Amino acid sequence: MADDASRKRTVRGRKIRSDRSRKESRKAKKALARKASSAGERNGDSPLSDPEEVVPEPFVETDAVQSLRGRITGWLEADQPVHLIGPTGCGKTALALSAAAERGRPVVWLNGDDAVDTAALVGDHAGGERYKEDDRFVGGVTKQTEIVRERWVDNPLSVAVREGATLVYNEFARSDPAAHNVLLSVFEEGVLERPGKRGGDRTVDVHPEFRAIVTSNDVEYAGVHTQQDALLDRFVGVQVDYYDEETEFEIVKAHVDLPDERIERVVDATRALRDELAVIVGTRAAITAAKGVAVFDGQDDDELLAAVFTDVLAPKIAGEGADDVDDLRAEIDESI
Template sequence: MSAQNQTSSRRTAAQKNRENLNRKRNQSQRSAPAARGPQDQKPPEKKEEKKQGRKNYVETEETKRLIKRADRCLMSGYPIHLTGRSGAGKTALALEIAARRDRPVTVITGNHEITNEDLLGGITGLTSTKLVDNFIRQVYKKEVNIKENWTPGKLVEAAEKGHTLIYDEFSRSRPETNNLFLSILEERVIPLYGTKQNKSHVPVHPEFNIIFTSNPIEYAGVFEKQDALMDRLITLEVAYTQRTTESIIQHKADVKQKEAKVVWGVLKNLQEEVKEAEGLLSIRSALMIATIAQKAEISINPEDEEFTQVCQDVLSGEVIRFEGTDTFAKASRLVKNAVQKTK
């Protein structure tokens, strides 16, 4: 055999040996489990914790009785009126009462700028259609129609479909606007005056009812309520006992019962310091103090300076607003005295 043929045979044999070696190595890698590094290992699955959403409304014996009384009136076809000082929880209670009726809920918030158009609806644009007829070459016909688009307001939609309407802070709307509700409550129709509609009124669905809420007349921005409207409502006062109030603060701010008692005690002491400022005793202000302290991990303790500062930040402006004093320095001193008196 020539030297050239021997060299070629050796190359062919070496190539076959390499191919066999690679084949065995690949088979070994496929059969053996792949080693996982720390980054490849799956962490143990964690069971998802079900988070229950907190209600805006806190259930106590007192609130349950109030809801039962309100539901009884609504089932009989009479609208109710929840009244009480600011921050008493009227809106949360109204939402809970409405939810229990198993009907869709519509919310309207009163203000001095709201008009009949906002409640009934109005023109929201124009629709133009054009027809061009050129079937006969010598005759050209063009027809243009313009139609106004009318969109019904929240009140009309709720009344037609039988929603439960919450008219929140209705006494902040002008009396002439609220006159619209007289026909709804008396004749069970909604007059459509001023809407450019062919029909004069809309009949009210049998399941439609209204929950009104309002602040007392002494609050700024509140109009005097019409006697004709109030005669058609059943008024329920939202004024909770101290025990219920503390339960609301405890639940909504996620604090302990004794901490809720301390926060409400500060407001009660401040009320005594500034007797003429009756609006200071507010659940809303108490919730602000408790929530800020809880989230900032500040001890709700009258001896804690940070807690005193939180109370001053929340309440000093309120003292001035309700004319308890005329400067922040005086208001802060009043709040500090109220905190120090709290046991």
């Protein structure tokens, strides 16, 4: 009888150890799943930003700015993706970020270039993670179980559609149009497909609060790709041009500490050069020129303005030769 009881205790002990082993294994797998899913947030890699953190500083609020932003937010409320189109240096990016922040939803930022492909938008495999479990329930005996889990990392588009964020895709037209095929199903069917992802979660249902704002320069700019009509047909296009004189004055004033009369002179010169020169003279150029005036203050005003604007605009004709820079200076002298 004693031997039989001892045998039963031994069998029961083995069963308990087996149950504990399976339980620990399940706990390990769950912990590993949580670790993989939250890795981006812990490492500071999450593309999600709080809306109040993305508003450009400083950002000027004039009637013209508020009116244009109101058009953008109105289309977003109508569940329409918005395409901001306009010349470089006119403030498209700042306007897009301000409109995104107005929604009060998290914001995801993406900058376009030739290196952006489908994986850069939706995600990719990022290697495997290994977890080893040691079972030491029996003295002198170690049982080791190795768990390998392939780790998938979502990229900006996947995060934005899942979390209901506002995607701000800057310089959208600089990316290869083939990378944007995944956007068709997002806008048309409310589903994001993640090529390369295996299993039942290969697709993501688009969150009802997801919205998108993309910006691009006009098609004649270097490095800009013509996007497919099927995708562009799903956007509403909002043309952004240079602001009125009052708004440009307020923008420059917000960025540079100069007396009002000096800022007025810079803005007047900017607008005159914009009409006269073949190169683009944006609001960004006015801000840079005003910073130059502040640094080199004390020189003759007209001479200083001409020298500063020549330095600011010369990179736009880089490589064309010294004579062309001289010609540019002559045109600037004549204009201002």
